[in-house]
Amino acid sequence: MSRPAYDPNALSSHNLTAVDEAYRALEADPERPLVNRAIAGDLYPPGSVFKLVTAAAALESGDFTPDTELEGPVTYTLPGTSTTLPNFGGAACDPEDRPTLAESVQVSCNTSFAWLAGELGADALREQAEAFGFGQTLQVPMDVTASSYPEGIDDAQLALTGIGQHEVRVTPLQVALISAGIANDGVVMTPYLVDTTRNADLEVIDQTDPRTLGRAVSGSTAQALTEMMQLVVERGSGQGAALPGVPVAGKTGTAEFGTNGAAHAWFTGFAPADDPQIAVAVVVESATDNWTGETGGSVAAPVARAMLEAGVDR
Template sequence: MNTPIRRLAYVVIAMFTALLLATTWIQFVTAQDLRERPGNRRTLIDTYNRERGAILVDGTAIARSEATNTDLGWIRRYDQATRYAHVTGYWSFTYGAGLGLERARNSVLAGTDDSLFYQRLVDVVTGRPPQGASLELTLDPAVQAAAIEALGDRRGAAVALDPRTGAILALVSRPSFDPNALSSHQLTSVDEAYVQLTEDPEKPLVNRAIAGDLYPPGSTYKLVVAAAALESGEYQPDTELEGGLTYTLPGTSTTLPNFGGAACDPDGRPTLARSIQVSCNTSFAWLADQLGADELREQSARFGFGQQLEIPMSVTPSTYPEDPDDAQVALTGIGQHEVRVTPLQVAMVASAIANDGELMTPYLIEAVRNRDLEVIEETGPRTLSRSVSASTAEALTEMMVSVVEAGSGTSAQIPGMRVAGKTGTAEYGSSGGAHAWFTGFAPADDPQIAVAVIVESATDNWTGETGGLVAAPVARAMLEAGVQR
């Protein structure tokens, strides 16, 4: 064999080797990923020929598959569509599994998950048509409905948790959308609906409860600051703080006023408990400066900040700024500067306080059942962290009760029941807009439900929508529904 032929043989061998390696890689390493990509039409056609599992709330299907007479054997239907849209997401022939549980647990609903291997094997042997598994959710329909009705047409979000277990009782984001418009087999109308939703400036596809652009928590973050102060051992509820009419931010000539320009205490020395009750800005800015960024960041982490949570949808981690200067640390004391949270995170803070300082991992799926109704996966309570001591939780609870009984959160009062809560009004941007917050739990003596509500500012200019005025009534409706369940 002469040299040119030998070299050509080497090239041919190398090419065949590369081809074998590439096909092996595709078939064995990346096959699962390629198969589950939302835009894989071959997989979509295959899955449309099997019944997709239902998603259930309190035994009622909020997402189900319905047989058709078309080449696509099944169509996805969403009952009470806009009420649960951000929970279910959508299943579309054009866009695949989009948002919510349809995406997060796609393989289970489609019946292709490894946990359903034996079911698929039995189906093949018996000749039964393949079928996905169903998801039983933790949501309480009464609490979900109460949040939606109380929010009305306003932008915002609401979350409710069982503080004893971490079970999510309500998960609401507004504005919502109709998943049926995206699951239709009329592909032209599906495209039109998708374009309309993605171009809508109100961003209805964003799940504001767990993702999207995070919010400044405003004065609800004062609970974290107060927790850090109590946990340090240097402060008690009756410890006096510096809290005059204004506070000069460290290293600057900028003064921070209290809400409405009011004094927190006639002598400018409000206690920690009083500062929570009236939501005193000056005392909490001073207190944050005394505690320092490291202590506040660590306390935030104990409440779940920075955690990569899957409920099973991915939750955007809440954040405390990495390297703030002294003035910025003071501003974090009132939940401003670059402190950013999801409503779920704020509910987790209240939940941990309600549960004697123990933070439970939030979860949305109670159980997964196969076609024979056998439980193949079950979620139980799991501790995420010890946020604060039981004594600190008790002290914070009493402070939060005073907020509702005689402070900034009286709109959350429920006759015959002690309610614990905290209001917040969070500035954003540079044009004076402010969102309204409320978080709390009830009954304060035996907590069964913890909530967080944000009502976004209707305009970029604040017009008086405080947390106590617009968010607390939404929370009250949710708390009432949750306690009666």
């Protein structure tokens, strides 16, 4: 679903002049209702929802487990610069500045993930992103703009990509595929919009068969990520997506763009966490312009909660 939407009836009239006028009005609308933001248009920085990719790369490397301690100071100096990266609200991720990988996901620790990106390297992050579908132009059957991880980056930029910033760009569909792949024991499925096509007599004339896009992570990594995402919702940054009696796995994100403190709010996840039925990704454009508290946890997570509640068969 993409918002703002528009009434397609205005474009299906026999009055071609009226149709042309309606289309021109939609084209001129500054809110760009003709752009399907879920799959195309100007792609978004994912912010901290990309930490799922970074965490996946760490687990897949074999050098890290959910209990591995990471460097997680209050601020992290980007390599080769004097620029410091803070955690949200200026808080420490752990009293000892040594949060585990699981704790870093739970509280969405910027400094530990920036450090972790440097340990893993750009090639590992890019390969992991591509395993989830980055770089692929899909059809659902409409064309889906390929999400991207940047090439030719320096060490400071690498650190920023670890938290989904710099030039990492995604569609909301791609973020949903990350959660869906984790929910599906590490296997990403090819997305599609039309399940069946029927004729005037309601006979099925075409049926879409599920197809595998690829394996993103091992089953054990998917299980570890699921458990960490449950902690996010149970007692971390994503508590706004919690459902009574239904375990939810999720990840929040607040993605900066521009130079004036503007940010998009993100949430992605799936439910039930122990028997997944639905995966979602929510982005609220320009949720904040001046850092007044509008984060993925406060703005996008409640929207995702409503979607999950509607989609879960209890």
